Amino acid sequence: MQQRTKPEKVLGPEKVLVIACGMIAREVLAVRETLGFTHLELTCLPAEFHYRPGRIAPAMDAAIVKARAAGYRNIFVGYADCGTGGALDRVCEKHGVARIDGPHCFAFYQGLSAFNAVAEKDMLSFYMTDFLCRQFDAFFLKPLGLDRHPELIDDFFGNYEKLVYLAQTEDPQLESVAQNAAQFLGLAYEKRQTGYGDLTNALESTLPSA
Structure with missing residues (x-):
């Protein structure tokens, strides 16, 4: 019996991996569902990093390296600066990726x-x-x-x-x-x-x- 291959739900030619704070995972998925952004895939760093911002930049650096090795060319960082004091921006610049504008989620939620x-x-x-x-x-x-x-x-x-x-x-x-x-x-x-x-x-x- 021939196995059916599940079609990929991808908008356009490229998938985009969002590497986000676990605190906003539900919200990222809600926006993806509402807008039909089937090109987006999501992975998260631990939500507890919200209270340990010194861990965010090195963990993001490692996560991006892992994602690149898995074949993702397009990556978006689902964080604002979030208390990293610019360290996250340096990681983003190193890998040529963008992040959410603003100092923290409390800012970008309000606009x-x-x-x-x-x-x-x-x-x-x-x-x-x-x-x-x-x-x-x-x-x-x-x-x-x-x-x-x-x-x-x-x-x-x-x-x-x-x-x-x-x-x-x-x-x-x-x-x-x-x-x-x-x-x-x-x-x-x-x-x-x-x-x-x-x-x-x-x-x-x-x-x-x-």
């Missing part, structure tokens, strides 16, 4: 122009996204020991004034997490419905040339 307009006002704001709402316990409560020692809240969050939830989707459960987190941390609460912000335009830039 860089909108972020720049509120950046000074938000200096004492603690940002949460859909991902961070889903992972609030794993990323904050347990690692910081706040579930066992809530008296440490002031040590970690005492310099913040409000929690700003940057919502990629309209999800009452996630919003409830953000509201409860703000109450738990003793912060004022604000929700901004950002959608995917500049992430959509960044992924549109990967479309193969006609």
